[in-house]
Amino acid sequence: xxxxxxxxxxxxxxxxxxxxxxxxxxxxxxxxxxxxxxxxxxxxxxxxxxxxxxxxxxxxxxxxxxxxxxxxxxxxxxxxxxxxxxxxxxxxxxxxxxxxxxxxxxxxxxxxxxxxxxxxxxxxxxxxxxxxxxxxxxxxxxxxxxxxxxxxxxxxxxxxxxxxxxxxxxxxxxxxxxxxxxxxxxxxxxxxxxxxxxxxxxxxxxxxx
Amino acid sequence: xxxxxxxxxxxxxxxxxxxxxxxxxxxxxxxxxxxxxxxxxxxxxxxxxxxxxxxxxxxxxxxxxxxxxxxxxxxxxxxxxxxxxxxxxxxxxxxxxxxxxxxxxxxxxxxxxxxxxxxxxxxxxxxxxxxxxxxxxxxxxxxxxxxxxxxxxxxxxxxxxxxxxxxxxxxxxxxxxxxxxxxxxxxxxxxxxx
Ligand SMILES: [Zn+2]
Numbered sequence: 001x002x003x004x005x006x007x008x009x010x011x012x013x014x015x016x017x018x019x020x021x022x023x024x025x026x027x028x029x030x031x032x033x034x035x036x037x038x039x040x041x042x043x044x045x046x047x048x049x050x051x052x053x054x055x056x057x058x059x060x061x062x063x064x065x066x067x068x069x070x071x072x073x074x075x076x077x078x079x080x081x082x083x084x085x086x087x088x089x090x091x092x093x094x095x096x097x098x099x100x101x102x103x104x105x106x107x108x109x110x111x112x113x114x115x116x117x118x119x120x121x122x123x124x125x126x127x128x129x130x131x132x133x134x135x136x137x138x139x140x141x142x143x144x145x146x147x148x149x150x151x152x153x154x155x156x157x158x159x160x161x162x163x164x165x166x167x168x169x170x171x172x173x174x175x176x177x178x179x180x181x182x183x184x185x186x187x188x189x190x191x192x193x194x195x196x197x198x199x200x201x202x203x204x205x206x207x208x209x
Numbered sequence: 210x211x212x213x214x215x216x217x218x219x220x221x222x223x224x225x226x227x228x229x230x231x232x233x234x235x236x237x238x239x240x241x242x243x244x245x246x247x248x249x250x251x252x253x254x255x256x257x258x259x260x261x262x263x264x265x266x267x268x269x270x271x272x273x274x275x276x277x278x279x280x281x282x283x284x285x286x287x288x289x290x291x292x293x294x295x296x297x298x299x300x301x302x303x304x305x306x307x308x309x310x311x312x313x314x315x316x317x318x319x320x321x322x323x324x325x326x327x328x329x330x331x332x333x334x335x336x337x338x339x340x341x342x343x344x345x346x347x348x349x350x351x352x353x354x355x356x357x358x359x360x361x362x363x364x365x366x367x368x369x370x371x372x373x374x375x376x377x378x379x380x381x382x383x384x385x386x387x388x389x390x391x392x393x394x395x396x397x398x399x400x401x402x403x
Binding site for chain 2: 047
């Protein structure tokens with residue numbers, strides 16, 4: 001092979017064209033040019049033969065055999081597990097992810113279970129004093145999850161307008177326990193809360209309110 | 210993009226949209242449709258089947274969570290393979306950086322239907338691939354195996370096209386230096402027969 005400047009340039013042009021010609025993605029004139037060059041250049045012919053071989057070898061069926069159903073099952077149970085443990089971290093999440101998690105939980109566990117989940121044991125401790133009964137046991141108590149971005153003033157006026165008193169929270173998921181000043185009003189209050197903007201969740205604190 | 214690719218991408222997008230709404234059947238469909246491709250792609254990074262399965266699931270875990278943030282600047286497949294690539298590299302970093310078994314696949318794990326000729330070609334390939342870095346193997350797989358363009362590969366690897374070019378160049382130089390002694394000579398002789 002003569003190593004003139006021209007052959008150098010042609011060979012590097014041929015070298016660059018090879019993968020795309022092999023892929024069939026090169027423009028026809030580039031393929032034609034390469035064919036022509038290969039006809040007169042042994043070095044490039046060898047390279048091209050090796051490249052073709054490489055492509056053939058890479059097209060062989062993979063020798064790693066995995067059952068997609070096994071992997072999928074594992075993935076789905078991982079998603080289930082995560083949905084159940086996320087409640088522990090949601091406070092740090094954005095409003096959107098928190099809402100999503102809440103929605104997923106509602107789907108996954110059913111609303112009754114969710115109430116209990118949201119209200120995990122120690123979350124309310126800081127607010128409780130010896131003289132107070134546990135919020136869990138207070139008649140008419142409601143768990144409320146306001147939007148993370150709700151302003152304090154709005155929250156206060158909401159509490160005021162519904163005559164609610166906060167007796168616990170916020171817990172890890174941003175839920176408060178509130179009690180209506182008139183215990184008989186629980187059902188009405190619940191419905192009002194649920195209809196309000198900025199309230200993601202309102203559930204009776206006890207299993208049978 | 211070929212018509213078939215456009216159709217496939219359209220389907221993938223619909224599946225992603227359903228996943229945003231929490232549709233697990235859509236997730237399962239997408240998972241099954243990508244499992245083979247990812248398996249093959251990741252087998253260029255590591256030969257360990259357990260690790261490959263783990264990476265596929267890490268990848269789809271992210272796909273499930275981020276389905277809503279897919280903006281559609283690229284094909285869904287480019288996006289998913291890119292995620293698999295990053296999960297794969299992360300797994301390699303965490304599990305030590307020797308991704309390929311010393312001796313390739315153990316004999317008993319070779320599929321029994323592998324004819325002698327394929328076997329020879331496979332060995333030839335793994336001799337070459339084991340000399341390449343993980344990134345070089347990925348580029349070789351994406352260009353020669355999958356048939357991606359430089360732009361696609363750059364999108365998957367999230368690096369400039371120039372970097373992909375350089376990786377491809379160095380991979381080819383290494384392969385040329387390692388491989389001719391194996392089957393390359395035979396092939397050249399075969400080809401020179403009129
Ligand atoms: Zn040449």
